[in-house]
Amino acid sequence: MHLWQQFLSSWNGISFFYNDYISQxxxxxxxxxxxxxxxxxxxxxxxxxxxxxxxxxxxxxxxxxxxxxxxxxxxxxxxxxxxxxxxxxxxxxxxxxxxxxxxxxxxxxxxxxxxxxxxxxxxSHASSTVFCYHLQLNPRLEDLSHASREAILNGLAPSTLSAYLTSWNCFKAYHSYYQIPFPLLDVWSICNFVTHAHSNLKIRASTVQTYLSGINFILKLATGEQCHSISHSHVTMLTKGLRKREPASSARRLPLTSDLLSQCICTLRSGYMSPSIDRTLECMFLLAFFGFLRCSELAPSTSAFNPAIHPSLSDISAHTPDSLIYTLKKSKTDQFGKSCPIYIFRLNSFISPFEPISEYVLSRYANKASPQEPLFLTENGKMATRFWFNKHFLKVLGASGISPEHYSLHSFRIGAATTAASAGISDETIRVMGRWSSEAYRLYIHNNFNDLLQAQALISSFKPLGVF
Incomplete structure (x- = not known):
């Protein structure tokens, strides 16, 4: 043992014993x-x-x-x-x-x-990144690196990460199709990829731009640096030119305003399906509208229920005798899960949300439901997903005499903002109700023909002081 200890302490790492496999x-x-x-x-x-x-x-x-x-x-x-x-x-x-x-x-x-x-x-170590490092790591350092990588990826929504991986695979497929080395990152190659995606794969220019963002993100993970070719003026001008060549897009999503919502609620109260499903859908319609909710804030896209992030029965609680609170656990503008209260009031209206939602929650608890169960259930007792909600939403629209074309679940949020603006509610209040952190809410305010007519009439009749 002493011999080995002495030998290993001064060994230069050179061995005369090679692998049995002889490589060429x-x-x-x-x-x-x-x-x-x-x-x-x-x-x-x-x-x-x-x-x-x-x-x-x-x-x-x-x-x-x-x-x-x-x-x-x-x-x-x-x-x-x-x-x-x-x-x-x-x-x-x-x-x-x-x-x-x-x-x-x-x-x-x-x-x-x-x-x-x-x-x-x-x-030699200038280009090390968390995803591409030069050292052979021991198990403890490997655990730290793994935790760092997980934290970086968790900074993106799963849907965004999935879209970025799709773009990267498309970029690889482009190289394979044209039999060129992967990856070519010069301006010429990026422009050719953009044209290939738009012309051959029939991907819209706006989606191609998302693909470029995904490619840039993957490169930043691998190298720690962004691809400057992607932001080159030639790439920008190319995507702009391709967008101009695209046919005019179909009509944008229409807002589900309060009058259309009343028609839908009337259909549900008259008997759309079973009483339990009708009551569930009524509460979802009213909560989506008066809460200015995004699709993901009410009906998750996944069917795997997670009470830590998905709407649960306990998220609805009493606030005052005439108001409820819907606790929003996580949203697009609250990625850290600080939660946000959505207030639901008793209103002197046919579509007042307070009474239906209160009765729905009380009936669930009366049937021995757990506070940690999904907030809204399907006919099979499963969590109501975005697909399920959208399917019934379009059917209810049709049953209410409203063409479902150009409507989506986002029509609730658009309709709430549009109705609020038409009612004269201040911009600041609309921003607070919709939890907008910027001027983006203005994009959701759709003005109809009568609004434009009245606005022009007011402008034409307005006279500055001193003018008679």
Whole structure:
């Protein structure tokens, strides 16, 4: 044991025992390339990296009229060794390089380029990210890195992350279809991808822009840097031009205003399906409208109920004898789950939401329901999802004599804002009721023909002071 302790304490790591498997140069191949004006990259066994030059390289041109191309060409080889070198130990590797000086340096193990080694050591870890790091991590560090990656991804909504992954897969499929190396990130390649997605895949220009955002996001995860080609003026002008070539879109979503809501409530109270489903839908209609709710704030897209984030029976509570509170656990503008109270009042109206919702909650509790059960249930006793709610919403519209075309669940929120504006409610109050943090609520206020007529009549009859 003393012999081994003495040996290991001074061992240089070199072993004469190689793997039983004898590899050939063709088995492990590395491809690298560099462009001093753009950046560098490498490809190895289905994996790749690409990046702009570290800040240290920008000073080379200032220090020398003709900086060594060898330095630029060997840098991606060093980065590849940092990333994947642990897989090459005791193997033969074939490195493809178009620089003869780099070939000599690799084969001889030394360089005539002054200060090359110190420069490379200084910059070798410049491109490390949480998703692409150079070190072999021990289990404890790996756990920390995993937690960091999870936290970064949790910063995005699952639907957004899914859309970004779809865009990345589309970008990869584009490279495969045209049989070009992946990924090409220059302006020319990005423009070609945009045209391919729009012209060949029939993806709208607005959706292609979302795809570009997804590609940029994935690249930032991998390299820590954004792709500047995506924000290039040529890409911007291309998407704008493609958008102008698109046919005019169909009519925008229509608002479900208070008068249309009254027609729907009348249909439900007259008997649409079973009494329990009619009562459930009535409460959902009224809560969506008077709460200015987004679709996801009332009916989740998933069927897997999670009481920590989805609407539960306990989210409806009494506030005063004439008001209720619907506690919104999480929303688009409240990603940290601070929760927000939505007040529901007793109104002197046919569509007053207080009475139906109060009776619904009391009846659920009377039937031994748990406070942690879903707030709204289907005929099968499952959580009411967005698909289920939308299906019945469109059917109720049709049964009420309203064409369901151009209506969606977002029509409740649009209709509430439009009705509030028509009733003369202040902009600030509308912003508070809809929980808007910007001027975006103005986009939801749809003015009908009579509103425009009355507005122009008022303008034409207005006389400034001193004019008779």
């Amino acid at each position: 140069p063709e088995d492990i191949q590395l491809y690298t390339d560099a462009a001093p004006s753009i950046g560098f990259g490498g490809y190895y066994s289905g994996r790749w990296f690409a990046s702009e030059w570290p800040p240290e390289f920008s000073h080379l041109a200032q220090q020398s009229d003709s900086p060594s191309s060898t330095l630029f060409e060997i840098y991606p080889v060093i980065i590849a060794a940092i990333l994947w070198g642990h897989e090459w130990s005791k193997h033969i590797i074939l490195i493809h390089s178009d620089n003869s000086a780099v070939v000599d340096i690799i084969n001889k193990g030394r360089s005539q380029v002054q200060d090359l080694g110190s420069r490379l050591r200084h910059t």
